[in-house]
Amino acid sequence: MTVGSRGEAPVxxxxxxxxxxxxxxxxxxxxxxxDQLLQPLVFFLIVTTLxxxxxxxxxxxxxxMAPGVLWVAALLSSLLSLDSLFKSDADDGTLEQLALSGQxxxxxxxxxxxxxxxxxxxxxxxxxxxxxxxxxxxxxAFATMMGSLALGTLTLSWLxxxxxxxxxxxxxxxxxxxxxxLPLAMPLLIFxxxxxxRAISGTGALGALYLLAALCVLxxxxxxxxxxxxxxITLE
Amino acid sequence: MSSGGFWSMGGYARFVWPCxxxxxxxxxWNVWAARRFYAAARLRTLRxxxxxxxxx
Amino acid sequence: MWTWFYRxxxxxxxxxxxxxxxxxxxxxxALTIGYGVIAGxxxxxxxxxxxxxxxxxxxxxxxxxxxxxxYTTMAVAGAIALIWRIKxxxxxxxxxxxxxxxxxxxxxxxxxxxxxxxxGTYWAWDPRLTSELILLFLYVGVMSLRPAFEDPGRGDRxxxxxxxxxxxxxxxxxxxxxxxxxxxxxxTVAKLGKPSMPGSMLWPLLSMSVGFMLFYGAIxxxxxxxxxxxxxxxxxxxxxxxxx
Numbered sequence: 020m021t022v023g024s025r026g027e028a029p030v031x032x033x034x035x036x037x038x039x040x041x042x043x044x045x046x047x048x049x050x051x052x053x054d055q056l057l058q059p060l061v062f063f064l065i066v067t068t069l070x071x072x073x074x075x076x077x078x079x080x081x082x083x084m085a086p087g088v089l090w091v092a093a094l095l096s097s098l099l100s101l102d103s104l105f106k107s108d109a110d111d112g113t114l115e116q117l118a119l120s121g122q123x124x125x126x127x128x129x130x131x132x133x134x135x136x137x138x139x140x141x142x143x144x145x146x147x148x149x150x151x152x153x154x155x156x157x158x159x160a161f162a163t164m165m166g167s168l169a170l171g172t173l174t175l176s177w178l179x180x181x182x183x184x185x186x187x188x189x190x191x192x193x194x195x196x197x198x199x200x201l202p203l204a205m206p207l208l209i210f211x212x213x214x215x216x217r218a219i220s221g222t223g224a225l226g227a228l229y230l231l232a233a234l235c236v237l238x239x240x241x242x243x244x245x246x247x248x249x250x251x252i253t254l255e
Numbered sequence: 256m257s258s259g260g261f262w263s264m265g266g267y268a269r270f271v272w273p274c275x276x277x278x279x280x281x282x283x284w285n286v287w288a289a290r291r292f293y294a295a296a297r298l299r300t301l302r303x304x305x306x307x308x309x310x311x
Numbered sequence: 312m313w314t315w316f317y318r319x320x321x322x323x324x325x326x327x328x329x330x331x332x333x334x335x336x337x338x339x340x341a342l343t344i345g346y347g348v349i350a351g352x353x354x355x356x357x358x359x360x361x362x363x364x365x366x367x368x369x370x371x372x373x374x375x376x377x378x379x380x381x382y383t384t385m386a387v388a389g390a391i392a393l394i395w396r397i398k399x400x401x402x403x404x405x406x407x408x409x410x411x412x413x414x415x416x417x418x419x420x421x422x423x424x425x426x427x428x429x430x431g432t433y434w435a436w437d438p439r440l441t442s443e444l445i446l447l448f449l450y451v452g453v454m455s456l457r458p459a460f461e462d463p464g465r466g467d468r469x470x471x472x473x474x475x476x477x478x479x480x481x482x483x484x485x486x487x488x489x490x491x492x493x494x495x496x497x498x499t500v501a502k503l504g505k506p507s508m509p510g511s512m513l514w515p516l517l518s519m520s521v522g523f524m525l526f527y528g529a530i531x532x533x534x535x536x537x538x539x540x541x542x543x544x545x546x547x548x549x550x551x552x553x554x555x
Contacts, residue, residue, distance in 0.1 A: 181472075181473075181476055185456065185469045185472065185473060186456075186459075189459050189460065190459075191459075192459075195452075195455060195456060195459055198448075198451065198452050198455055199452045199456065199473060201448070202445045202448035202449050202452060202477070202480075203449075203476065203477065205441070205445050205448075206442075206445075206483070209441070245472065245475075245476055248393075248472055249469065249472055252465060252468045252469050252472060253465070253469070255465075261352070261353065264362075264363035264364070264366065265357060265362040265363035265364070266362070266363075267362060267363050267364035267428055270364055270367065270424045270425065270427060270428050271363060271364060271366055271367055273424060274367045274370050274371070274420075274421045274424050274425070275348070275352070275370060277417065277420055277421065278370040278374070278417060278421065281374075281413050281414065281416070281417045282344075282526065284413065285410060285413060285526070285530045286530065288409065289410075289530045289533040289534045289537075290533060292533075292534055292537045293533050293534065293536055293537035293540075295537070296536075296537035296538070296540040296541045297537070297540060297553055299540075299541070299544070300540045300541075300544050300549060300553050301553060303544050303545075304549075304550060304553070
């Protein structure tokens with residue numbers, strides 16, 4: 020995206036380079052605001068604490084609730100962080116510039132969403148053993164728990180990208196965002212919690228994990244186009 | 256069919272009749288709401304027309 | 312070559328045709344629903360296992376089918392409008408949404424009342440019930456998104472996209488009883504080959520289903536005319552059409 024020295028038409032960089040540029044920009048911007056990075060994580064930790072505190076259950080019951088509590092908390096904290104996916108760029112006009120840049124908007128959306136997942140969903144996965152311990156999930160189930168969370172949060176980032184693309188710039192956009200994303204995320208919740216549940220009880224979690232992976236692949240392949248279409252509707 | 260059996264629905268009356276009642280209510284609501292929607296749209300169009308005509 | 316199709320999609324044409332079709336839809340719906348209710352309540356024999364409670368089928372199944380049919384119509388109409396820019400598609404989608412949502416609610420409520428005597432519970436988190444509930448939330452999402460935009464055209468397009476994304480839920484609902492061990496009954500009618508229900512029970516059910524679709528057609532015509540007016544208020548043809 021450089022203008023020639025004699026004012027020629029701008030030269031577009033290659034796809035890979037554009038992708039890398041956007042990805043690095045997103046990550047750099049995210050890390051400049053560490054408080055914004057940490058807030059959803061802290062929210063995740065707090066929400067998972069609320070359940071055992073509020074219900075004051077014994078350890079065995081806690082273990083039974085744990086997958087559901089974990090996943091609901093992950094869902095809610097992902098929703099919190101989704102707001103930042105497009106909003107700040109839309110506010111200062113960068114989003115329009117990106118759309119007009121001549122680069123494939125889909126590619127840019129993929130880079131942005133991946134960056135978003137890296138700092139929110141992936142962070143959640145890394146923090147989950149802490150939460151797992153707090154919720155009395157046996158360590159043997161940790162691998163499934165983290166695997167299912169990884170797949171689930173990635174799917175969620177994409178569902179959220181569609182929702183965010185549709186609601187960016189709307190008044191009370193985040194309420195609408197939740198209203199849109201949560202119904203779409205319900206199958207995810209069912210399979211994700213189901214997989215962790217099976218891992219805890221010792222029955223095979225592989226089936227549920229495969230289903231989660233299938234959902235993830237389906238979403239990752241189709242959602243970029245839906246999210247791009249959503250942005251075009253919002254921006255035009 | 257015995258008239259007693261019809262209304263009692265073999266003992267399930269308190270499930271069957273509310274179902275049909277609610278179904279009737281939903282159908283009625285649809286009719287009422289659709290007609291109200293159309294009437295409001297028509298009224299707004301007439302008003303817009305009148306305003307546009309009075310401005311010229 | 313496609314002029315007849317675009318004529319079909321022109322707002323004044325649709326406005327006139329919808330008005331003409333409405334009484335037909337109403338009359339046919341009244342006949343089929345009337346027959347279905349009377350035959351279903353009075354003339355169909357009681358079920359071997361469920362007794363008279365099975366009669367709830369005559370409102371539950373048609374409303375469930377209509378909820379799926381309406382959502383699909385809404386998504387397809389939105390897609391047509393998005394892809395080929397045929398604006399009437401947005402009007403059809405907007406008109407269909409509240410109808411479909413009300414029947415989804417009806418399906419859930421009648422299903423719940425049927426579940427209590429049959430399964431012992433008003434609700435179960437089983438795949439079909441859950442996905443039908445998700446369908447209701449999807450309807451609400453679409454209906455909430457459309458008015459949130461200042462530019463109504465943008466709102467239409469956003470709602471269309473959202474309804475298309477949610478379309479994936481419809482086959483999940485339908486096949487949920489096939490793919491999972493579900494409390495809910497499997498397919499008895501909508502399968503290839505002979506339906507496993509005797510005629511005296513089946514005919515009222517089919518009649519109710521057709522009747523609900525015809526009813527949907529009638530309500531759609533009424534709402535569609537309202538939607539067209541709201542969208543085409545400035546057009547010249549509206550002046551004459553509305554005076555009558």
